Amino acid sequence: MTLGSAALGKPQGKASVRREPVADPLCTVYRSVNGSPPENLRKVIELMGGINIVFGEDDVVLIKPNAQWWNQGATNLAALSAFVDLIMERPRGFRGEVVIAENCHRGNSPWTSIDSGWAKGFQRNTDIPGMKNLAELGQSLKKRYGNRFTLRHWINVAYGAKRVFGPKDGAGYVYCDGTGGVPLLSFDNGVAGERHRATIMTYPVFVTDRGTVVDFKNGVWEKGEYSGRPFRFVNFPALNHHSVFCGMTSAVKNYLGVTDLSGGSDPHQGGKLTSQYYNFHSFSFDKSDHGPRPGMLGAEVGVFLNTVRKADLNITAAEWVGLVSRVDPPVARTRAVLASTDPVALDYHSGKYVLFPNSKLAIHDPDNVKSPFRQYLATCAEKSGCVLDESRVDVVSYDIGNKRIRNDDLVLYGDVEWGRDPMLLLKYIYLRFLPI
Structure with a gap:
């Protein structure tokens, strides 16, 4: 018996899980498996009715990837590229714009940071020959599509971005603290005493390479007013282990890369956007540890979904999934792309049927009520109205290898x-048997 099959929990055989069609679903998870990332991506969009149904010819489409990390911690480059191509080459025509944007919280010039997916060379998860990182993908897309494509880096106010009160002020971050004509959109953890914390919603205003001004919350701003031009938001994360205090990271947590995290992650060493309000990370956690109240990550994101903006589509690129790290082995190559309009339903499914079966870590189990992952999914569903109950979620799964819909082997x-790093292997063994 090898270390991999015993202590490391290598899957022994494949469990067959069949789900009958849901009679009255509240949402659907679409999946394509066993193809290349572009094949899986294209099939998922086809299952949803095709790109003509998903987007219109004049839309401004914002795509938010994972860019804080590289390798499996970033959105698969080939899947992301294929998605942009589908939009730009829409059969019924496309005169709109596509924007890839992210706040990876890596200083005032994240495009140069070798601690991010923009500049760090990938060892896996590009699937485009010769392409090393997200910056190179952006350059390639820009060369192909000109000013119809924009790559934009959102930067925290603490790193030099401008705090603005609306699109009339130009690009920057809006703080919803009730000042300057901006409504108060706040949430507190309900804990009394010194562990009480409150946060506010923040969101970016940005300008495309065509000069289009976009207010993330309220839409496209033209000629001094909101024009009503269609603005579509696509949340496009990876799927990975995050930490003992968070569990899994994917669609729900990816929203932290939309918000301003000025003040840093430590609530005891700054951590505040203003004198009164913490940022989304320091509100939920004590830097790299559990925070005052479980599930607050999901609760704050749930409030954001209801009061600021909810993605029109969530796509999870699960070509590789990190079992204990977002950049290093051990990793499982699961060869899947999944999508849903509901981020909670998507994360629940991705955790239950993709990450947890490979990691076998209790903190990744969405059915374990003690798991931090389950706790934040539950609070996000409660605050946003998203769907946690999988009996109300339909699943359509296509197997590229067998060329057919297959819902009997989820x-x-x-x-x-x-990998060969003894510390990471020991970390896996520790987490594998960690009681929660």
């Missing part, structure tokens, strides 16, 4: 690359 076991 659990995806990937080929695991364990």
